[in-house]
Amino acid sequence: MTEDAYISIRNVDKYFGKFQAVDDVTIDIGQGEFFSLLGSSGCGKTTLLRMLAGFENPTHGEIYIDGQPMSDVPPHHRPVNMVFQNYAIFPHLNVRDNIAYGLRKHKLPKAKRYEMVDEMLDLIKLPDYGDRRANELSGGQRQRIALARALILRPKVLLLDEPLGALDKQLREQMQLELRQLQRTVGITFVFVTHDQEEALTLSDRIAVMSEGRVLQLDTPSGLYERPHSRQVASFIGTMNFFEASVKGVQGEKVDISVRGLGDIAARTTGQSLAEGEKVQVAVRPEKFVLTADQPGTPSSSVPGIVETSAYLGERSHFFIRLEGLDQTVAVSAQNSAGTQAFGDGSKPVWLSWTEDSLVLLPPE
Ligand SMILES: Nc1ncnc2c1ncn2[C@@H]1O[C@H](COP(=O)(O)OP(=O)(O)OP(=O)(O)O)[C@@H](O)[C@H]1O
Ligand SMILES: [Mg+2]
Incomplete structure (x- = not known):
């Protein structure tokens, strides 16, 4: 005790x-x-x-x-x-x-x-x-x-x-x-x-x-x-996007992973020991993705996509975005400001970007 x-x-x-x-x-x-x-x-x-x-x-x-x-x-x-x-x-x-x-x-x-x-x-x-x-x-x-x-x-x-x-x-x-x-x-x-x-x-x-x-x-x-x-x-707690991934290389806490839909990207482990070739899941909360009209500066942590549907909720909007190579759409939640509404019509591609610490690595299903 x-x-x-x-x-x-x-x-x-x-x-x-x-x-x-x-x-x-x-x-x-x-x-x-x-x-x-x-x-x-x-x-x-x-x-x-x-x-x-x-x-x-x-x-x-x-x-x-x-x-x-x-x-x-x-x-x-x-x-x-x-x-x-x-x-x-x-x-x-x-x-x-x-x-x-x-x-x-x-x-x-x-x-x-x-x-x-x-x-x-x-x-x-x-x-x-x-x-x-x-x-x-x-x-x-x-x-x-x-x-x-x-x-x-x-x-x-x-x-x-x-x-x-x-x-x-x-x-x-x-x-x-x-x-x-x-x-x-x-x-x-x-x-x-x-x-x-x-x-x-x-x-x-x-x-x-x-x-x-x-x-x-x-x-x-x-x-x-x-x-x-x-x-x-x-x-169970909130909404989460899940992506299938496999480990390409490990260097201490830093891992290179190949993620279906997001490409070959860098991530960090949170304590778990991973080996090359291991299957993992990458989990990302909808509000951790950033949407922009243009490609952001760091191409290794962004992908283009098409807004398939969106919902306006006043303070925020929810977007469901289609990425190449993925069956399911990706849920993104963004604070509404001048400009975010323009993402809603799906006529132009948008860019989805993230930071390393917004990715959670989980064991495979
Ligand atoms: N006296 C009992 N005899 C037999 N089975 C029971 C008894 N009390 C609870 N159970 C069973 O044990 C399980 C857990 O029940 P419990 O009441 O603890 O659930 P709970 O998490 O409180 O659910 P809820 O959110 O619906 O209240 C259930 O499958 C229930 O049918
Ligand atoms: Mg109960």
């Missing part, structure tokens, strides 16, 4: 009968960290969260919180609280009593309880809502009440299972900011489950990308975006 890990998940497997829902997961989470589990439906996110909460036990492996093994610790003795996706607040109780519900087992004087509730109402920015009935609230307000109910116990860890899933886009984005602020203010460790990559990127200090019960990559948002380790992660 790493010294400064507050939560340590060690080689955890979870089987339901013969079906393996979680496969050898090892994750360390620091105190006060906003940590997200990101992955498509059925990849094991909720199962992992439920094991942290103590509602399920790992089949193999161990979970430590604050240095203590959790295997014999029941849910109500763990320093965690969980906010479920289908936030259950009691419609017949008012807001104050809903939030105070979490305190029912703590024998506190009424005045103290109300004081704590008022503090929470301020925190979730609903100070005048104490007497409102829960069924007279909007979805976003209800979600905040559910959060307050979990936070009032001051858990060291808050487990959030797609807490914003039921909200519309606008409210969701507003709540994301509030959630992040809230987490910073109270300094609680958050383990946040989502299948929305944008949400995970916006909120998290670090993210574990999961698939079929396994962690594919654990990294910071920019690490996942800029340096994905596999095609699966690269295409």
